[in-house]
Amino acid sequence: MGLDVAKLKKDWDDAKIKAEIAEDMKAGSAVGANGTPTFYINGHELVGAQEASAFEKIIDDEIKAADALIKKGTPLKDVYAKRIEMAALAAPAPAAAPAGPPAGPEGKFDVKVGDAPIKGSSSARVTLVAFSDFQCPFCSRAVPTVRQLETDYPGKLRIAFKQMPLPFHDHAHLAAEAALAANAQGKFWQMHDKLFANQQALDRPALEKYAQELGLDMAKFKAALDSGKYKDKVDAEAKEGAAVGATGTPTFFINGTRLVGAQPVDAFKAIIDKELKAKG
Numbered sequence: 001m002g003l004d005v006a007k008l009k010k011d012w013d014d015a016k017i018k019a020e021i022a023e024d025m026k027a028g029s030a031v032g033a034n035g036t037p038t039f040y041i042n043g044h045e046l047v048g049a050q051e052a053s054a055f056e057k058i059i060d061d062e063i064k065a066a067d068a069l070i071k072k073g074t075p076l077k078d079v080y081a082k083r084i085e086m087a088a089l090a091a092p093a094p095a096a097a098p099a100g101p102p103a104g105p106e107g108k109f110d111v112k113v114g115d116a117p118i119k120g121s122s123s124a125r126v127t128l129v130a131f132s133d134f135q136c137p138f139c140s141r142a143v144p145t146v147r148q149l150e151t152d153y154p155g156k157l158r159i160a161f162k163q164m165p166l167p168f169h170d171h172a173h174l175a176a177e178a179a180l181a182a183n184a185q186g187k188f189w190q191m192h193d194k195l196f197a198n199q200q201a202l203d204r205p206a207l208e209k210y211a212q213e214l215g216l217d218m219a220k221f222k223a224a225l226d227s228g229k230y231k232d233k234v235d236a237e238a239k240e241g242a243a244v245g246a247t248g249t250p251t252f253f254i255n256g257t258r259l260v261g262a263q264p265v266d267a268f269k270a271i272i273d274k275e276l277k278a279k280g
Contacts, residue, residue, distance in 0.1 A: 048248010108256030120158030
């Protein structure tokens, strides 16, 4: 990029830059950005890697509002501040959480494990339910974090995986079906690892290749994908996620406490430790 590398290395460890990053993180937390990506369009919160149409609707509405202000004499340079001021007057409460039903006691959501694939002891005191998408880059970033949690909380944490393929990821739905087809043969987590390790190759031939490498019964695997055997189940789990406010991926529920995005492991541990303490 043509940067002054010596200066870059020096600035990398500059306390001022670290302070700026810390301030950005603090500002995000203050307005309710508890996961990435979180966007604010003239103050309107939008959580997760959503479809372009979700952004466009807000942008179109804001352009109309801006045009109305300009016609009334607001200088263009002041439009953003004016829109934020108007939003604050209209809704003085803090930014709302992602869409979903009201949380239950202590801000918890009623998330059922059901027949989702599970790792960990059935007697574990803490259950983490992940709503995830095999084609989502943020979801793949969370995989090592979840693995670390498994290691750090042996016997205390069980992990359930639910499918939430985003509609703009062209191979995500079929990959989710392939994972459930593998689950029917007792190899969900092995397929889970292969899919996340190969996010750039999730088309049908690649899925069959992974199934063969795992030693699956290929006739049964292909038949499941050909017939769409697990399509309705994938759709049902995605709908379930949306119903509890999972508007982007990954979204996690730790004993019902929602955590959005590929967050640092300490964010998960803070909730897990609190739950373990509450359960003695």
